[in-house]
Amino acid sequence: MRSIPLTFCAAAVVAATLVSAPAALADSESGSDPTGSGSGSRTTLSVTPPSAAPGGEVALRLDACEGKEAKGNSDVFASESRFSPAADGGLYAKARISSDASPGDHDIQIVCTDAKGTKASGRVTVTDRDQATPLAPVRAGGGGTAVRTAKEAHQDGPGTVQAVIGLALAAVAAGAVVFRRARRRRQAED
Structure with missing residues (x-):
């Protein structure tokens, strides 16, 4: 009798281990050391939410950049993103997706303003504008x-x-x- 709940718990643990994180994470490259092995920590870029419609906005977070600023570019950004220090460490920026961005996955390139010119990359997914997305909770119910x-x-x-x-x-x-x-x-x- 106890084998069924145990089986479900084990399956949940395996699924949680195999599923990737919802935010797009990327490994860094150093300007002089592409493997990043010269520094003790790796620079990571997270994109939240990982997908947005044209005209939408995403938050970018850069961890382990030794500089106090960074710049980010993507072919789908309306303009260059400028990172500034976040309250809890790391660097933070917002980026607006261009209104004429094409649907699909697009690369993001980040360059830190540290002595090494540390680089990081990530990915953002642009969703189709015609795709229906709820803007507010739906007031559904049986007969009103x-x-x-x-x-x-x-x-x-x-x-x-x-x-x-x-x-x-x-x-x-x-x-x-x-x-x-x-x-x-x-x-x-x-």
């Missing part, structure tokens, strides 16, 4: 119940109907307790 529920959620408290039902249920519960005690007393006397 979502709209009705939204209106009822703004009430200040229980109404008269709820108060009467609550009192009736409390009376039934009290009656059941009294009836049960009386029955036990009769059984104890017999």
Whole structure:
């Protein structure tokens, strides 16, 4: 009986191990050392979200760059991205996807302003503009119940109907307790 939950847990662990991270991560290249083995840490670029529609915006985060600034380019960016220090370390920039960007995967190239000219690369996916994406939660429900529920959620408290039902249920519960005690007393006397 316990083998089924154990099997599902093991499958979940294997799936989590094999699935790549949602953000696009890239390894760095140093200007003088393309393997990056000369420095103790590797520069990584993360793109959040990893895909955007034309006209959308993505956040770029660069870790382990020794400089205080960096510049990023892509053929789908509306303009060059300029990185600045983030509050928690690393460098941060935002990039707007050009309104005429073609759908598909596009490379991003980053150059740090450190002494080595450290480079990093990443990838962003441009989605088709005609692809339907929800902009807000859909108010769906059986026959308009979502709209009705939204209106009822703004009430200040229980109404008269709820108060009467609550009192009736409390009376039934009290009656059941009294009836049960009386029955036990009769059984104890017999």
